[in-house]
Amino acid sequence: MANANKKIISKGKAGQEKKEKKPSKSPVTVEVVDGIFVFHGGKGGHNITERKNKTLEPYGKCIYNYGLLLELIPGDQTSLINQNIGNSRYVHNNYLAERIKYYDEHRETLSIDQYKKEFLPKLKEEKEFLKRTDKFVYQNACQNVDTAYQNFFSGKAGFPNFASSRKPNGNSFTTNYTNNNIELKMIDGLPYLKLPKIGNVRFVLPKGKTLADLQPQGVSIKSATVTRTNSRYRVSLQMETVIDRPVFPTIIHADEVFSVDLGLKVFGMFGNAKETFTVPNPRWIKVHARRLRRFQQGLSRKQYDQNTHRGSKNWEKARAKVAKEQRKTADQRRDFHHKLARAIADNYTAFICEDLAVKNMMKNRHLSKAIASVGWSQFLTIVKYKMEKAGKYFRRVSRWFPSSQTCRCCGYKNTEVKDLKVREWTCPQCGTWHDRDENAQKNIHAEGLSILKSEGIQIIM
Secondary structure: OHHHHHHHHOOOHHHOOOOOOOOOOOOEEEEEEOOEEEEEEOOOOOOHHHHHHHHHHHHOEEEEEEEEEEEEEOOOOHHHHHHHHHHHHHHHHHHHHHHHHHHHHHOOOOOHHHHHHHOHHHHHHHOHHHHHOOHHHHHHHHHHHHHHHHHHHOOOOOOOOOOOOOOHHHOEEEEEOOOOOOEEEEEOOEEEEEEOOOEEEEEOOOOOOOHHHHOOOOOEEEEEEEEEEOOEEEEEEEEEEEEEOOOOOOEEEHHHEEEEEEOOOOOEEEEOOOOEEEEOOOOHHHHHHHHHHHHHHHHHOOOEEOOOOEEOHHHHHHHHHHHHHHHHHHHHHHHHHHHHHHHHHHHOOEEEEEOOOHHHHOOOOOOHHHHHHHOHHHHHHHHHHHHHHOOOEEEEEOOOOOOOOEOOOOOOEOHHHHOOOOOEEEOOOOOOEEEHHHHHHHHHHHHHHHHHHHOOOEEEO
16 A cells, blocks of 8 residues: 555656645743743644744844753653553554555545544554553654654655554654643752652653752753663753854854865764864774674674564563664764863854765765764764854865865866875965865865855954
8 A cells, every 4th residue: 555655656756645624723922921921822823932933023133043962760660661662652553554555545645633533543443552641752753743744845854654663753752831831850869850640750860960950940851752772761951042143243253164075984074164173083993893893793693583573581682782883883973072062162153064975975885884984974964053043154165176186286187086095285376285185174164164154254364
């Protein structure tokens, strides 16, 4: 059925589902109570943040959303969390299956509201275990399916997939905040997170932090996403606060513009107009790569039944070791990216980088492993939001800009430098010797200055 539906829908716009009607919007109003901005209304519609920002314009403020990641220590609540994860996956798959079937029969979209009204109540009557989960979990599970359809129609992704307990998309659930159903609290001197239909769950308080640091006055929780990885659980809280609207400067000194040429042997060649220096890849990248390879080799030797998708007890133990090593590597990589991005955002007014086509570069089987291990996309995303929050500039140079091939002194373009093996070269026109990465960083910096000038920003040399 799913394959037939793929063929029908992928023919073009004529085969697309009809768009469901958006719910009517209620106006958003704001009042200031003891220095805290309190919003009223705003039900319906999907651009609630934009509407809130509009009400904040007279105050010179704007909405700032960010995430807070915490490690959970569930005890008796483990079974309840697993139940919520399983129920979310069940409804996700049921809605997707019903939506495919409904389109095959009626050539119309089975909207979320229609599914919740006509199908979900009957499903809850048939499956009693579905009544143990908060309604927002099902709302978000259905919304994920609808978003997957939108991405499919826009060409951003393939046809929506069913969630699997063996994959990340089937091992999480998301619930929304309402009537204080999600709350950070201290009980007997220990930190807890209250979750709907689950109760109070212990979590690890970050070193040197208090609850007031995690949720300062005026910061509200919008949603919570609990994720299971093997036997460990994490929660990602979406936080919302009101901050001063960033004011971007119109005059910048050239030394305050920072640029980078990202690499693989070293993490990147960083610098400004006067100095250039390398940031090496952390030592743990190679250490964990060797350990992970050893664990994966051990896993491949354990017994695993391809038909039942079940492994022996030793296979489960080996799989847990692989997952733990991958998790540790990801945590260390994220920590490295955040610290480096914070140093850049604190010390420079503008950051220039290349618009890298990472997905296309990953197709190179000789470089894909190295590119994945350094995490360029994650690093640039972190730098971008830290710079913009501080009222500073983040700009990307076109991926077609020949930064490595162009002589920074005379502008001569040497096409032989396309070969990645060429790490040093001498310009045949002006005779200047170039280090490949340093020359690329200087050219990216110069191109970044041109982009800023074209936007009307004054550059002081």
